[in-house]
Amino acid sequence: MTDLIPPDLLGAAGPIVRQALEGLGPTIRREAGSITRTLVDKAIANLKIGFAPYLRTSYDRCGSVKTLLSQERPLPLLDIYVHLNLTCGESTLADDDLISQLEVYRRVVITGLAGSGKSMFGKYLTICRFENGRGTIPIFVELRQLNSFTTKNLLPYIHQSCADAGNIVTYDQFELALRTGGLLLMLDGFDEVDFTHRDSISKQILEISVKYPKAPIVVSSRPDNKFASWQNFFTFKVEPLTKKQVFELIDKVDYDLGVKQRFSRQVDDKLYESHTSFLQSPLLSSIMLLTYERKRRSLFGKLIPV
Secondary structure: OHHHOOHHHOHHHHHHHHHHHHHHHHHHHHHOOOOOHHHHHHHHHHHHHHHHHHHHHHHHHHHEEEEOOEEEEEEEHHHHOOOOEEEEOOEEEEHHHHHHOHHHHOEEEEEOOOOOOHHHHHHHHHHHHHHOOOOOEEEEEEHHHHHHOOOOOHHHHHHHHHOOOOOOOOHHHHHHHHHOOOEEEEEEOHHHOOHHHHHHHHHHHHHHHHHOOOOOEEEEEOOOHHHHHOOOOEEEEEOOOOHHHHHHHHHHOOOOHHHHHHHHHHHHHHHHHHOHHHHOOHHHHHHHHHHHHHHOEOOOOOEOOO
């Protein structure tokens, strides 16, 4: 069925998007219940054709990112991504382990302070689930986009975003994909929703989780006491970077090699111990690297402590 999709709709992401779309059909057919075969086949065909442009755009948007140290050009996310650890209660998981076990946890909130890497993780999760979707298509949603809409209806907004190309996918077909577990919702930036509308969006997310129990849902946000009342969600906290992870971050960023090498030596010698709370944050680590060369020299060219 994906042969019906013109190659120019998929671009360089074509093979990966096609692979993701091919897995959608068996998932929907397996869970469609009493819906007639004709309606199911039509829904699958429309979803594959109608979602193709959106998925290509989504894959490209998640797969290439700009950073504080690379503001002029996007970089491949997989080249600069630093793996994270996440904790839920007494349990700690590596990010890849959580991604592979999403069908077990099903409902997940990822919390972390600004600059902790939670949004980058959301994009990494999306890319991973494109490449190994297990019959489920990842839908990456930036919740802050709802702020510009008069009506804050989450599901219609997601449907409209996915099906803009010709509106070939009806809302009922979109719902069928959700109900059968064909879609994974990656809802990024709950804390970026206008405060006056946050309760409404929270209520809608919980309603979606109840109405579509087979659809995995992942929400990222800064810490919020509200999540304690999300009874069917596991809340994972992004752990601070270890010293080893800081070295990995420095090695991967697109920056002057000599500066990176000098900064790494300083981190190893004393900075990680003296500036632990800064270096454990990916954003603050990048800021320290960015300002390192200026701070290491006085107006007279003499070295000063960083």
